[in-house]
Amino acid sequence: MSSQSTVVLITGANSGVGYAASKAIACASANYHVIMASRSIEKGNAAISAIRAAGIKGRTSTIQLDVTDESSIAAAAARVSLDHGRLDVLVNNAGIYSQAASLKAQLENTFATNVIGAALVAEAFAPLLLRSASPYLLHVSSTLGSLAVSSDPQRFDHGLDARAYRVSKAALNMLMVQDSKALGKQGVKVFAVCPGLVESNLRGEGEEQRSAGGKAGDPDVSGQMILRIIEGGRDADVGKFVDRDGVVPW
Numbered sequence: 127m128s129s130q131s132t133v134v135l136i137t138g139a140n141s142g143v144g145y146a147a148s149k150a151i152a153c154a155s156a157n158y159h160v161i162m163a164s165r166s167i168e169k170g171n172a173a174i175s176a177i178r179a180a181g182i183k184g185r186t187s188t189i190q191l192d193v194t195d196e197s198s199i200a201a202a203a204a205r206v207s208l209d210h211g212r213l214d215v216l217v218n219n220a221g222i223y224s225q226a227a228s229l230k231a232q233l234e235n236t237f238a239t240n241v242i243g244a245a246l247v248a249e250a251f252a253p254l255l256l257r258s259a260s261p262y263l264l265h266v267s268s269t270l271g272s273l274a275v276s277s278d279p280q281r282f283d284h285g286l287d288a289r290a291y292r293v294s295k296a297a298l299n300m301l302m303v304q305d306s307k308a309l310g311k312q313g314v315k316v317f318a319v320c321p322g323l324v325e326s327n328l329r330g331e332g333e334e335q336r337s338a339g340g341k342a343g344d345p346d347v348s349g350q351m352i353l354r355i356i357e358g359g360r361d362a363d364v365g366k367f368v369d370r371d372g373v374v375p376w
């Protein structure tokens with residue numbers, strides 16, 4: 127069906143960074159087919175309607191994918207295999223910032239999505255990436271997971287405790303290194319990507335939380351950064367943890 131297209135799958139594509147990346151990629155060229163994966167098919171359908179109204183050039187489709195549900199991951203991978211026969215780009219974007227009452231619950235929720243979910247999605251789609259002539263695997267991480275930034279009092283930090291979230295993103299960065307070692311020698315370009323502090327539902331759906339008290343930027347900038355990576359503009363930094371400005375220290 128999409129043999130001539132570059133097939134891109136983005137998890138958590140109905141909102142925030144995932145939505146912005148879907149839009150940037152689908153607007154960039156008629157050659158892209160963006161599969162917008164959402165855990166809620168209703169939210170996915172609403173997102174795809176909004177994106178089509180934005181005047182995109184490429185093709186878009188939705189797929190149900192809950193990264194904490196192994197049967198949902200397996201069904202999505204089987205569907206993409208059937209429809210496209212391969213995957214060129216996987217953006218492992220779905221993530222949460224748990225505000226559960228206890229640290230234990232925060233850690234459990236956050237790891238289930240941000241680490242275990244990301245690992246299982248990458249594992250399930252790796253065989254499809256290996257069928258691509260130029261595959262990319264992006265794990266959407268956060269500077270909040272950088273040990274170097276967190277432990278350096280001289281560096282800018284958001285000041286959030288966000289303990290479980292930070293630990294999950296540090297673990298995700300190690301997952302990226304392992305994926306890069308395993309898949310890199312088979313031609314997959316693997317990155318950990320910090321999209322920057324941008325407006326989204328990550329911190330909550332109220333205006334104050336969405337904008338991080340006015341500090342958060344435009345997620346379209348993150349979408350453009352992700353587009354640049356998958357178009358080869360950051361290939362010099364493959365295997366690294368990158369943001370808009372360069373390479374983030376581990």
Ligand SMILES: NC(=O)c1ccc[n+]([C@@H]2O[C@H](COP(=O)([O-])OP(=O)(O)OC[C@H]3O[C@@H](n4cnc5c(N)ncnc54)[C@H](OP(=O)(O)O)[C@@H]3O)[C@@H](O)[C@H]2O)c1
Pocket residue numbers: 137138139140141142143144164165166169191192193194219220221222239243266267268269320321322323324325326327328329342
């Ligand atoms: N925004 C920032 O300032 C910022 C900064 C650094 C890193 N990040 C990272 O950017 C990524 C995207 O977050 P965002 O800021 O765009 O937040 P967001 O607006 O809350 O979007 C998160 C997306 O992930 C989805 N999701 C959550 N749990 C899922 C699951 N179990 N299975 C599938 N999808 C799931 C959400 O679906 P629902 O809509 O159904 O909840 C939503 O589509 C995350 O990995 C986050 O850690 C964001």
